[in-house]
Amino acid sequence: MSPFRPLRPRPLAEGSPANLRQNPDSNPDPNAEPGTGTVRGPGLGPGRPNISLRRPARPRKTNSACDPCRRRKTKCDGRLPRCVMCDHRTENCEYTYTVRHRVTLAEVEQSKRGGPAEILESLRTLPPEQALELFRKLRNETPGRALNLARPSDQQHLRGLLPPTQNSLGFELTIRHPVAYPALFPVPYTDLTLGALLQPVTKAWLQGQQGQQDASSRQVSPFGGPYLTPERDEDASSGSKTGSPDHTGAVNPKALFDERLRLLDVSKWTNIPIPNDLAISVISHYLDIDYATIPLFDADLFVRDLVNVQHFFCSPFLVTAVLSWACQAYTTLHTDAAAFSVALFAESQQYFSDQQQPNSVTTVAALQILSMCAVTYGKDDMSLRFLQESVRLGKAMGLFNVQSEAESATVWLGGHTEWTRAASYTAWGVYNWVSVYSLHYRVHEIHTPPLLPMPRDLVLFLPSDDPRSAKTAFHAQLLSAASDMWVIFKDILERFYGPQYHGATLESTLRFAEGTYHRLLCWSGALSLDMARGEESNHSVMLLHVYFHAVVTDLFRPFLATEHKSQRLYSFSTQHATPEAVYASYKNANYSVLWQTAAVYVANAMIREGGLSLRADDQPGNEWKFYLDVCLAGLEDLYASFPVFGSIAQGMVGMALRHSAIRTSKATRVLAQLDDIERRHASLKGMTDKTEARWIIDLNLATTDFEGAQARNLVEELQKLMVEQTESENLGDDGKQ
Numbered sequence: 249m250s251p252f253r254p255l256r257p258r259p260l261a262e263g264s265p266a267n268l269r270q271n272p273d274s275n276p277d278p279n280a281e282p283g284t285g286t287v288r289g290p291g292l293g294p295g296r297p298n299i300s301l302r303r304p305a306r307p308r309k310t311n312s313a314c315d316p317c318r319r320r321k322t323k324c325d326g327r328l329p330r331c332v333m334c335d336h337r338t339e340n341c342e343y344t345y346t347v348r349h350r351v352t353l354a355e356v357e358q359s360k361r362g363g364p365a366e367i368l369e370s371l372r373t374l375p376p377e378q379a380l381e382l383f384r385k386l387r388n389e390t391p392g393r394a395l396n397l398a399r400p401s402d403q404q405h406l407r408g409l410l411p412p413t414q415n416s417l418g419f420e421l422t423i424r425h426p427v428a429y430p431a432l433f434p435v436p437y438t439d440l441t442l443g444a445l446l447q448p449v450t451k452a453w454l455q456g457q458q459g460q461q462d463a464s465s466r467q468v469s470p471f472g473g474p475y476l477t478p479e480r481d482e483d484a485s486s487g488s489k490t491g492s493p494d495h496t497g498a499v500n501p502k503a504l505f506d507e508r509l510r511l512l513d514v515s516k517w518t519n520i521p522i523p524n525d526l527a528i529s530v531i532s533h534y535l536d537i538d539y540a541t542i543p544l545f546d547a548d549l550f551v552r553d554l555v556n557v558q559h560f561f562c563s564p565f566l567v568t569a570v571l572s573w574a575c576q577a578y579t580t581l582h583t584d585a586a587a588f589s590v591a592l593f594a595e596s597q598q599y600f601s602d603q604q605q606p607n608s609v610t611t612v613a614a615l616q617i618l619s620m621c622a623v624t625y626g627k628d629d630m631s632l633r634f635l636q637e638s639v640r641l642g643k644a645m646g647l648f649n650v651q652s653e654a655e656s657a658t659v660w661l662g663g664h665t666e667w668t669r670a671a672s673y674t675a676w677g678v679y680n681w682v683s684v685y686s687l688h689y690r691v692h693e694i695h696t697p698p699l700l701p702m703p704r705d706l707v708l709f710l711p712s713d714d715p716r717s718a719k720t721a722f723h724a725q726l727l728s729a730a731s732d733m734w735v736i737f738k739d740i741l742e743r744f745y746g747p748q749y750h751g752a753t754l755e756s757t758l759r760f761a762e763g764t765y766h767r768l769l770c771w772s773g774a775l776s777l778d779m780a781r782g783e784e785s786n787h788s789v790m791l792l793h794v795y796f797h798a799v800v801t802d803l804f805r806p807f808l809a810t811e812h813k814s815q816r817l818y819s820f821s822t823q824h825a826t827p828e829a830v831y832a833s834y835k836n837a838n839y840s841v842l843w844q845t846a847a848v849y850v851a852n853a854m855i856r857e858g859g860l861s862l863r864a865d866d867q868p869g870n871e872w873k874f875y876l877d878v879c880l881a882g883l884e885d886l887y888a889s890f891p892v893f894g895s896i897a898q899g900m901v902g903m904a905l906r907h908s909a910i911r912t913s914k915a916t917r918v919l920a921q922l923d924d925i926e927r928r929h930a931s932l933k934g935m936t937d938k939t940e941a942r943w944i945i946d947l948n949l950a951t952t953d954f955e956g957a958q959a960r961n962l963v964e965e966l967q968k969l970m971v972e973q974t975e976s977e978n979l980g981d982d983g984k985q
Contacts, residue, residue, distance in 0.1 A: 312343060314331050314343050316340070317333055329341065427772045428773075428796065430780075505535040508551050512524065512555050513557075514567075516557050517567040520571075520588065520591050526584070529578065530577075531574055533581075535551075537577065540723055540786070540788035542727075543703075544613040544678060545561065545613045545673050546673045549669065550566075561610065564599065565600070566614040568596045568614075569592075572592035572593040572618075576589045576889050578889075580885075596618055597618070607645055609671055611641060612638050612647065615634050619634035624893075625891055626892040628689075635682065639678070647678070648696060652699075656698075658699070668701070668706060671700055672703050675698035675700050678694075679731065680734050683737055686741055687737070687845070688943050703723070703728055705728075725776060725778065725779070729792065732774075733792075736767050740764060744757075754807070758807060761803050761804055765800065768796065791846075794846045806951050847879045848896070854876040855872075855907050856907075872909075873910075876909060876910070880897065884921055887922060896943055896959050898919065898959070898962070898966055899963050902965055902966035905970060906969055912970050943959045944958060945958065
């Protein structure tokens, strides 16, 4: 007898594809013996079966275990969104990835696609009690979180985390020009506070809650404490300066742009009975917000003459114009600001028409501020008249549009330090504002930049021990940096909107655009670190970059509708440098910025992207819709202070309807909100005249149809578009049913 036991084949697993006992006819094999589960190889006898069993695949080793499995030290399969063990234990399955573990885009997208299917399979196969518990959890979760759908914004966010490809234009711009195109960490719109961003801040203003707050502010200063006026005695003066609470418990006054403003007596400058506290508030607000973006005068010299009632660098005409503009911006902060703005605007016009204003830098600045007021009131013809009168007077004084030093203002300035500073601020400030006006209205008024030194060249003469010198130096640097950019923009304006544009070929124009783009990139590279974008950058620095990207898009916009949009720009290293790629590089740069230029330009980019997404075969994303809604909400907020933005918002709604970017139900809600703001303006005795905005809204249409791209013409087409869109949507809904 043999001491060894013969080895026999392992029994086949029940349900195996090779086991044919249950259904011998389901998979017939010529080498199988009937009635047995044995498979023999060809040429082998029945006594020598040839069993070929495939060893089951070993489970893939996971890169990382979930946190509950780590704590329990149990085996984890690493499945997303929940592992098997956590499914059985009904625990929260969370992953904390180590540095060594790197989730690829394909893994995450695969897990996103598998999430809903696994949840549905669990609902179908789990015991009834556990299935009901899972169903209750799903009902308590938001749809996006419960199903863990693969949204396009998530995929874009993950792609943004990956380093850009080295052969892309975006990579080259980020590496070579980081000031203009910084490396930004992508933020998915789903992580933003949607309610706060999409809810206009005018809600409380529309509901009249602001009026309740202002009722008490008529007795107590808006800054929480009494202002120091010339009538106050020295004791009150010392008490205010110490900043300690008084016997009534009033808190310290809020810091002003310039503490000398507390000495202002506004009745010495205007006949409009605006309260002194309100006048101080709005002037400080203007100098903090709008002045830094486009300074039209030297703030230090202006405030000095304002509180001392001197007429060297200040005048009643200028003070009234500043108050009219500043009260507009203050409308949502004080119930009476809108009415005072209208009255001050009327008084400013009367100053200009009834009295002969002297040829001075204050008159030039006042006319430009009146032009800005007229723009925001929707009175474009009046705005252009004020602007042209200011340019005419500035040319007569030699501030700009002169060809030689003998004609410039340097002759009559005589090297006087303060007068040179005042003239420099006004000359370059007016030049910048006229350039912004040209950006939106396509007019060209100043053909030769000022020959005066820029403000940054004059800050060396400021006293170093003055605490206001640092703020003055920053404004001088910002104004000068913006002036350098607008000088480059002048060439764009002459090339694209001058008489010589119609005779130029697209090829030569593209070469001009490429060269000008390099000039703009060199300008951005020469900016100081204070002018670079950062988390602590203030409002004026961000707007400087907004204007830069707006100029760049206008530079390449004429080529987007031609065959030249894909033509290579050979001065860049990458083969993918094209006009269309430059436009795409801009589009991602201004999402976080909301002002009129940013809102108009970003909304145009989002509507264009939405049109491309709707025409594509794949599922369109929702990110462009979100940012379009942000732009519309921003325009509503601006409308609360500046009436012209009602027409601009309506024109934007009309353009979005024409491109099928929004539905009529959404357009109806936006228009209803605009109507509420208009009625609120009427109740506050603000400007209610019908606005005729010639602001360019449809930037792509403006390259071929300048008149049709204006806000007033888009508003006229709005009702017709809404009727057509409603009929189209009704037909689409009927077809679905």
